[in-house]
Amino acid sequence: MGIRLGCIADDFTGATDLANNLVRAGMRVVQLIDVPPDGAQRPVDADAVVIALKSRTAPAAEAVEASLRALAWLRSAGAEQIYFKYCSTFDSTPAGNIGPVTEALMDALGTDFTIATPAFPDNGRTVFKGHLFVGDVLLSASGMRHHPLTPMTDPNLVSVLGAQTTRAVGLIDHTVVGRGADAVRARIDDLRGQGAGIAIADAVSNEDLVRLGAAVQGLPLVTAGSGLAIGLPANWGFTPSDAAARLPPPGGHRAVISGSVSTATNRQVLEFLRAGRPAFSVDPLRIAAGEDVSGQALAFAESHLADGPVLFYSTEAPEAVRTVQSKLGAVEAGELVERTLARVARGLVERGVRQLVVAGGETSGAVVRALGVTGLRIGPQIDPGVPWCAAPLPGGDTLHITLKSGNFGGPAFFTDSFALLDREVS
Ligand SMILES: Nc1ncnc2c1ncn2[C@@H]1O[C@H](COP(=O)(O)OP(=O)(O)O)[C@@H](O)[C@H]1O
Numbered sequence: 001m002g003i004r005l006g007c008i009a010d011d012f013t014g015a016t017d018l019a020n021n022l023v024r025a026g027m028r029v030v031q032l033i034d035v036p037p038d039g040a041q042r043p044v045d046a047d048a049v050v051i052a053l054k055s056r057t058a059p060a061a062e063a064v065e066a067s068l069r070a071l072a073w074l075r076s077a078g079a080e081q082i083y084f085k086y087c088s089t090f091d092s093t094p095a096g097n098i099g100p101v102t103e104a105l106m107d108a109l110g111t112d113f114t115i116a117t118p119a120f121p122d123n124g125r126t127v128f129k130g131h132l133f134v135g136d137v138l139l140s141a142s143g144m145r146h147h148p149l150t151p152m153t154d155p156n157l158v159s160v161l162g163a164q165t166t167r168a169v170g171l172i173d174h175t176v177v178g179r180g181a182d183a184v185r186a187r188i189d190d191l192r193g194q195g196a197g198i199a200i201a202d203a204v205s206n207e208d209l210v211r212l213g214a215a216v217q218g219l220p221l222v223t224a225g226s227g228l229a230i231g232l233p234a235n236w237g238f239t240p241s242d243a244a245a246r247l248p249p250p251g252g253h254r255a256v257i258s259g260s261v262s263t264a265t266n267r268q269v270l271e272f273l274r275a276g277r278p279a280f281s282v283d284p285l286r287i288a289a290g291e292d293v294s295g296q297a298l299a300f301a302e303s304h305l306a307d308g309p310v311l312f313y314s315t316e317a318p319e320a321v322r323t324v325q326s327k328l329g330a331v332e333a334g335e336l337v338e339r340t341l342a343r344v345a346r347g348l349v350e351r352g353v354r355q356l357v358v359a360g361g362e363t364s365g366a367v368v369r370a371l372g373v374t375g376l377r378i379g380p381q382i383d384p385g386v387p388w389c390a391a392p393l394p395g396g397d398t399l400h401i402t403l404k405s406g407n408f409g410g411p412a413f414f415t416d417s418f419a420l421l422d423r424e425v426s
């Protein structure tokens, strides 16, 4: 038997976030890093496969190409339904990539309708009348307006998605979702009749997501943040379970790599510094000036790893990030920092780190690729959307790793996460 659900995630933290919700809803999930090369064995012994791409901020044509390769792989593994996972803050630019990837997947699947909802109420992301709220404020008033690569300044998702697609975008509003799956299906039929190809779906609670999940049974494609995963596994008879959350005991040194500049990560870095823990600041301007910043970071590691966790961070408040970007360019600064943090991660693992927290989706992509990790087992949840994972390293050891989405996790995440590993896994 093939897999039930085939998932394409546009970044690496997003992929573990989605896998985590599917596991908690009772599915056995395999998470793969990038599309396996041709001929690689299909892991059919899973209910769902999540393929993690680093396509969120790639040029649209590249994001489409990678997503279609992932789709082909998932279909050949027998996936009955495809789930395109993007960020709960709908991170994208007017050029894409949510719209272009959605349309390419629809064309390849031969389907004329899909839904879109980034809602994830457990993390404060709700969609009401098509508008995305982050906590108590509209998306455009949240920290996302300052995002270095995908600043979000319009909270109206019908217009945000409409600007990225050739298909008309409609709305399934909360009054419809509140009436249940049949009402949602009837609204989908109406919208189809009016010529819409995609509908933003409101959801302000987990109950809304469960109703939406039931309503989209049988749609070849769904697109969403990780929240919709709460409501889908029940369509195949899965029920919530914690059986999938067992990992081998952790060993080795502990470290944190943070390239996220999100609001929550800024708070977590400050909290770690305030507690007087060992931390090394990775400064993009010093990298650009040709200093061996990764070498300095690893020298710092050698004298502090025994007292870990040790933090390596480029995290800065929006003003400082803007200053760097004005000097180096946003994309160039991002790549420079990602390359350096990835080198630091490789050096840390060579120096015995086996428990690693990584903050930021782009950063996680760069780090995980540099470490040669090809798959992750999903373990216990630290905070909503963030599980510990176990990854086999190319040398045969196991790395315990968590990929923390920028805006997820409590203020003490960089120490609480290790305490949880001690409690739950050792
Ligand atoms: N101090 C900095 N100045 C400029 N860009 C930075 C800085 N620190 C990190 N970045 C870049 O900003 C981007 C952050 O994205 P990501 O890792 O997805 O985290 P988040 O979305 O939570 O901010 C990455 O490309 C990272 O390299």
Ligand SMILES: O=C(O)[C@@H](O)C(=O)COP(=O)(O)O
Pocket (backbone or CB within 6 Å): 011, 013, 014, 015, 017, 018, 086, 087, 088, 089, 225, 226, 262, 359, 360, 361, 362, 385, 404, 405, 406, 407
């Ligand atoms: O859906 C979400 O919010 C996350 O799963 C996610 O994708 C976050 O990305 P980063 O903020 O870039 O870590």
